[in-house]
Amino acid sequence: xxxxxxxxxxxxxxxxxxxxxxxxxxxxxxxxxxxxxxxxxxxxxxxxxxxxxxxxxxxxxxxxxxxxxxxxxxxxxxxxxxxxxxxxxxxxxxxxxxxxxxxxxxxxxxxxxxxxxxxxxxxxxxxxxxxxxxxxxxxxxxxxxxxxxxxxxxxxxxxxxxxxxxxxxxxxxxxxxxxxxxxxxxxxxxxxxxxxxxxxxxxxxxxxxxxxxxxxxxxxxxxxxxxxxxxxxxxxxxxxxxxxxxxxxxxxxxxxxxxxxxxxxxxxxxxxxxxxxxxxxxxxxxxxxxxxxxxxxxxxxxxxxxxxxxxxxxxxxxxxxxxxxx
Amino acid sequence: xxxxxxxxxxxxxxxxxxxxxxxxxxxxxxxxxxxxxxxxxxxxxxxxxxxxxxxxxxxxxxxxxxxxxxxxxxxxxxxxxxxxxxxxxxxxxxxxxxxxxxxxxxxxxxxxxxxxxxxxxxxxxxxxxxxxxxxxxxxxxxxxxxxxxxxxxxxxxxxxxxxxxxxxxxxxxxxxxxxxxxxxxxxxxxxxxxxxxxxxxxxxxxxxxxxxxxxxxxxxxxxxxxxxxxxxxxxxxxxxxxxxxxxxxxxxxxxxxxxxxxxxxxxxxxxxxxxxxxxxxxxxxxxxxxxxxxxxxxxxxxxxxxxx
Numbered sequence: 001x002x003x004x005x006x007x008x009x010x011x012x013x014x015x016x017x018x019x020x021x022x023x024x025x026x027x028x029x030x031x032x033x034x035x036x037x038x039x040x041x042x043x044x045x046x047x048x049x050x051x052x053x054x055x056x057x058x059x060x061x062x063x064x065x066x067x068x069x070x071x072x073x074x075x076x077x078x079x080x081x082x083x084x085x086x087x088x089x090x091x092x093x094x095x096x097x098x099x100x101x102x103x104x105x106x107x108x109x110x111x112x113x114x115x116x117x118x119x120x121x122x123x124x125x126x127x128x129x130x131x132x133x134x135x136x137x138x139x140x141x142x143x144x145x146x147x148x149x150x151x152x153x154x155x156x157x158x159x160x161x162x163x164x165x166x167x168x169x170x171x172x173x174x175x176x177x178x179x180x181x182x183x184x185x186x187x188x189x190x191x192x193x194x195x196x197x198x199x200x201x202x203x204x205x206x207x208x209x210x211x212x213x214x215x216x217x218x219x220x221x222x223x224x225x226x227x228x229x230x231x232x233x234x235x236x237x238x239x240x241x242x243x244x245x246x247x248x249x250x251x252x253x254x255x256x257x258x259x260x261x262x263x264x265x266x267x268x269x270x271x272x273x274x275x276x277x278x279x280x281x282x283x284x285x286x287x288x289x290x291x292x293x294x295x296x297x298x299x300x301x302x303x304x305x306x307x308x309x310x311x312x313x314x315x316x317x318x319x320x321x322x323x324x325x326x
Numbered sequence: 327x328x329x330x331x332x333x334x335x336x337x338x339x340x341x342x343x344x345x346x347x348x349x350x351x352x353x354x355x356x357x358x359x360x361x362x363x364x365x366x367x368x369x370x371x372x373x374x375x376x377x378x379x380x381x382x383x384x385x386x387x388x389x390x391x392x393x394x395x396x397x398x399x400x401x402x403x404x405x406x407x408x409x410x411x412x413x414x415x416x417x418x419x420x421x422x423x424x425x426x427x428x429x430x431x432x433x434x435x436x437x438x439x440x441x442x443x444x445x446x447x448x449x450x451x452x453x454x455x456x457x458x459x460x461x462x463x464x465x466x467x468x469x470x471x472x473x474x475x476x477x478x479x480x481x482x483x484x485x486x487x488x489x490x491x492x493x494x495x496x497x498x499x500x501x502x503x504x505x506x507x508x509x510x511x512x513x514x515x516x517x518x519x520x521x522x523x524x525x526x527x528x529x530x531x532x533x534x535x536x537x538x539x540x541x542x543x544x545x546x547x548x549x550x551x552x553x554x555x556x557x558x559x560x561x562x563x564x565x566x567x568x569x570x571x572x573x574x575x576x577x578x579x580x581x582x583x584x585x586x587x588x589x590x591x592x593x594x595x596x597x598x599x600x601x602x603x604x605x606x607x608x609x610x611x612x613x614x615x616x617x618x619x620x621x622x623x624x625x626x627x628x629x630x631x632x633x634x
Contacts, residue, residue, distance in 0.1 A: 046345050049332045059387065060466035064502055064521055065544070071343075071523035079354040080576075099339045106352060123336060133328035140334060229555040232565060268545045269525070269569035269576075269586075 013171060013193060013202050014212065016318045023307040025198060025254035027299070031289035032250030033243070034296050035282060037090050038191070038215060038260045039081060040160075040222075041107060042125040043097040044070045053130035054165065073264025074100075078107055080267040084276050086114070088283045093293040095121040095160045095191070095260070098144040101151040112152050117292040119191075120144040120174070122162025129165040137167055142177045145186065155182035157294040160191040160215065175208045189297035191215035197246060197255050199300040201309050209305055211297045214256040218242070221265040221275075236274030243282045250287075256296060257282075347507070348530050348539070358582030359526065359632055365618035366577035367570070368625055369611055370587045371428040372519070372542055373417055374496070375447060377435050377459040378406040389460040390499050391549060391591075406593045410440060413596020418450060420605050424612060429622050431456035431496040431519070434480030437487045444487055452621040454494030455480045455515070463501045470505065477509050494622050496520065496542065507532040517626045525573070526585055527629045538626045540587075545569075547589040552600075563603040563610075570611050578616070585625065586611065 027034050046067050048056050057063030085092055094111055096118050101108050111118070122129075123144055129137055145156040159174040171190050178187015189211045190202065202210045217223050219242055224230045230238065239259065246255040266275045282288065300308075338344035361368050380403045382393040391406065393399035421428055430447040431454045437444045447453060457464065458476050477495075484492045495510050495518040502520055503509075510518055511534040519542040521530070530539040544550050546569050551562045570586050577584035588607070595604050611617060 043344075045338070049330070051329070051333070059501060062466055062502060062504060065500055068521045068523040069544070072525075075351065075523060076353045076525050079352060099336060102339050103342060103344070104350065105341070106355075123339075127333060131327060131329045132333070136328055136334055229557070231555075231557050231561045232568065233561075269543075269572040270546050270565040271568075272572060273568055 008168065011168075014195060014200050015203075015312050015315075017196075017200065017312045017315055019197070022198070022253055023304070023311050024252070025300075025304050027254040027289045029289070030287060032254060032287045033247045034254065034256045034289045034291050035090075035243075036093050036213075036256070036258050036291055036293055036296060037085060038095050038258055038293065039078075039085075039092045040095040040121060040260065040262045041074070041078065041097065041100055041111075042070060042095075042121065042262070043074075043100045043103055045124050045126040048124065048126035051128045051130055054128050054163075056126040069264050073262060073267065074104055074107060077263035077267030080272055081261060081263050081275075082110060082114075084272065084279065087276075088279045088290075090279065090283070090290055091116050091292055093117040093119060093158070095119060096148065097121055097123065097125050097162070098147040099123050101147050105151070108151055117158075117294050118148045118152050118154050118156065119158030119160065119293060120148060120156050121160045123147075125163050128163055129161055129167050129170060132167060134167075134169050134173065137169060138173045138177060141173050142181070145177060145181055149181070155185040157186065157297060158189045158191060158213065159187070164192065166192060171202060171210070172205050175204050175210050176206055179206075179208060188301065189213045189293060191258075191293065197249075198253070199256065199296060199304070201305055201312070209301055211300050211305065213258075213293050213296050213300075215258045215260055215293075216242075217260075219258065220260040221271075222262050225265050225271070232271040232274040235271070236278045239275070239278035240281050243278075247285060247288070258293075346531065348528060351528065353525060354580070356526070356582070357632070358580065359629055361583040361618045362620070362624075362628065363618065366583060366616045367574045367614070367618065368583060368585045369426075369617050369619045370542075370585060370622055370625060371421070371426065371619075372454075372496070372587065372589045372622070373414070373428050373430050373447070373451075374456060374589070374591050375410060375414065375430055375432045375436055375444070376406065376456065376498075376591070376593070377410075377433045377439065378403060379459055379461050382461045384461070386465055387463065389463065391553070391593075392460055409591060409593025409596055410436070410443060413592030413594075413601075414443065414447075416596045416601045417590065417592050417604070418446070420601065420608060422450065424608055426608065426619050427451045427621050429454050429494065431494075432484055433457060433459045433498070434483045435459045437483035441487055444484070448488030448490055452494065452623050453484050453488050453490050453492050454496055454519070454622065455484060455492055456496050457498035460498050463499055464497050464503045464506050465501055466503055468503050470509075473503055473506065473509050474512070477513050481513055481515070493517065494519065494540070494626075500544070505533075507537055508534045511535045511537060517622060519622070527626060529633070538630065540622050540626065541585065542587045542589050544589070548591055548595045548600075552594055559600050559603045563607050566607045567610050570614065574614055574616060583618075
């Protein structure tokens with residue numbers, strides 16, 4: 001039986017930083033809001049090795065229900081979502097199960113043609129980080145980034161851990177492997193943290209300049225549809241409400257709205273119109289920077305990172321309660 | 327701490343699927359399928375007629391929709407039974423008054439318990455096997471002979487009673503063993519409806535020959551929308567109409583037929599406050615005009631003819 005690691009009370013990746021009185025973020029061309037859509041393009045295995053900390057499927061092999069609908073996403077849903085994004089001039093930032101490069105290269109080619117961004121979401125969404133040694137996780141991350149490079153020519157900039165399964169080293173390893181493979185272009189942002197509506201600097205053991213780019217769980221179609229069980233039309237309204245607020249606040253300082261999607265959720269026949277209409281509404285506004293995760297991270301590193309670090313160090317810090325374990 | 331080396335080995339990381347059941351294929355790249363009379367959208371209504379035993383074993387897992395309270399769970403037993411006593415007649419009327427046929431996925435045990443009802447369903451539509459009862463799941467690791475027997479009993483009862491060939495299958499809870507598809511082919515089943523990985527039929531390979539996989543969508547199934555997601559009846563109607571609009575438009579734009587599959591349960595949709603929404607959904611769909619109301623057997627026949 002695998003042994004559980006010693007636990008920390010706080011991840012330590014970022015400092016407390018109040019949302020008010022931050023230095024103003026000005027997105028390119030004076031945009032108030034950076035919009036990025038992050039389609040997860042995933043491959044779930046029918047019969048993965050059983051991770052000791054998390055079951056891949058609730059039923060004995062073959063778990064055809066869960067497997068089937070995810071396969072539907074690649075067979076049917078991807079094309080539909082891509083056509084909607086094309087219609088509104090949105091380039092997807094793909095959270096990629098990188099084994100999909102081997103399984104379904106046709107999908108990869110379609111996204112390469114469109115100059116979509118690929119970032120790493122592990123090898124398979126049925127291989128969890130839980131229980132991996134640091135060496136194993138480093139190898140898995142390296143494999144995923146090399147696979148993206150080999151199949152698309154892109155230097156992977158971002159990470160979302162497979163099935164949001166993390167270790168304490170995940171972000172450090174991703175940033176380190178990124179630098180080893182691609183220098184300053186590789187491994188510069190994470191989507192794994194949900195603490196803010198603006199990008200924030202992240203502490204890493206290497207001291208590398210590294211950013212958290214907001215990737216909203218609340219707007220994530222799977223969270224909305226499967227966990228929160230909202231109706232399709234309500235999901236469309238949530239997207240519009242989220243946009244309205246972030247767009248209004250973006251007048252003071254630029255905000256980020258991310259719509260993370262899954263081709264097996266958002267593209268279902270009873271759901272796609274709600275997504276389509278929300279994008280129609282959002283893209284009809286001026287001063288929206290329609291962009292990708294990498295471009296947000298790069299812009300932030302270049303224009304906002306240093307002033308952010310200075311502002312954070314001048315603000316109040318979280319006090320550790322007396323008597324708390326060191 | 328580390329994982330066993332197998333966790334970083336990927337023996338099925340290859341082109342196509344990670345199994346050999348069917349070929350990887352994108353719907354948008356397939357040859358268009360032409361439905362009867364040149365209609366764009368086939369309408370397939372599947373009505374599940376189910377028996378949930380009061381003495382539920384739940385082995386190795388309880389059936390979705392089954393007993394959840396300590397024995398005797400009269401609440402769930404009788405509410406499911408309601409579907410076969412009351413709800414089904416509302417559904418049959420809703421179909422007949424619109425001259426619609428349907429498939430009826432029937433638990434084999436109902437042919438013994440309620441032969442008149444099953445015969446009636448057979449007169450109004452196509453019977454497909456739905457396992458022996460909802461508490462007899464097909465599951466990975468089950469005894470092969472036991473599965474063979476469950477399928478034989480179910481198909482035997484339904485075939486004898488209705489006189490239909492009964493060549494379609496829907497596993498209880500859509501759960502299968504590793505070899506359910508082989509067992510089905512052995513017993514003259516030609517299509518099954520368990521997998522939800524496509525919007526159109528496709529060929530599914532088994533050691534004993536091939537089956538046609540029929541896409542009976544779970545996404546707008548009444549149980550999923552109303553019972554799992556707890557959406558309102560009105561929302562079920564909206565979602566069904568939205569799915570119809572979308573698929574019809576995709577069919578018309580792509581030039582290839584599409585399929586709208588409505589999977590319903592009389593114990594749920596047949597309630598007095600819900601049946602009207604089914605009727606409204608059917609009226610909405612039929613009013614589109616460019617619709618081919620049909621049964622899964624007809625779809626399979628037409629689809630197979632255009633594949634080879």
